[in-house]
Amino acid sequence: MNNYEKMKAKHPMRRDIILIIVLVLLILVAIIFPRFKDMREPVQKTEIIYIAPEKKIPLIGGDPAPAPDIVGSLLQEMNERPIPPELIPDSIDFEMPVLDTFSLDSLYKYEPKGKGPPPPSKGIGIICGNPIYQTPPRPIGGKNAINNNIEYPDSAKQAEIEGQVILQCFIDDKGAVQEINIIKGMDFPGMNDAAINAVKKTKFKPAVQRDRNVGVWIMIPVTFKLNTR
Incomplete structure (x- = not known):
């Protein structure tokens, strides 16, 4: 009988204790690590969008002419439009002048x-x-x-x-x-x-x-x- 068997025969309880300790450690590790994973705060991803600066394209022939004032032109046209004369109602007895033939x-x-x-x-x-x-x-x-x-x-x-x-x-x-x-x-x-x-x-x-x-x-x-x- 070699030395290992001798030691195994001498210390049967030590072996069992070591195995128990190893199993307990494995169980603890399995339980503790998931908890740490859940306690980590979620990291929000920030998306950076690059916007190029607006370039002003010069116009040929200078600045554009201002838009015509449509409302103002319509009001002016209405003011300049002659007012139609009032019509004489048919109910009024209007006598035409009788011109004498005297020369x-x-x-x-x-x-x-x-x-x-x-x-x-x-x-x-x-x-x-x-x-x-x-x-x-x-x-x-x-x-x-x-x-x-x-x-x-x-x-x-x-x-x-x-x-x-x-x-x-x-x-x-x-x-x-x-x-x-x-x-x-x-x-x-x-x-x-x-x-x-x-x-x-x-x-x-x-x-x-x-x-x-x-x-x-x-x-x-x-x-x-x-x-x-």
């Missing part, structure tokens, strides 16, 4: 000589801004009332000046001449004043609208013609 040319016994200024329009019409009238103003005394008030300038008679002056006159509701404007005059001195004075001296029957006298503007031609007979 102012027939007031005067003289007529222009040769190629004089063009004659005024026939009849008495409505000047812009006039009230609508049914009966136009008429000179008191008939057709020759203004003719009789004409004072022919002596210098014009000597120079044998003839012609016509067209006046725009305001006849008030009492038949008086209040304002006179020269529409077409004569270049010879004194002729325009003579025409104005002749009309101012004439008394008129005022215009009538619905049985009421009204003031109106009318056109009056004053003709200058020499009586060579």
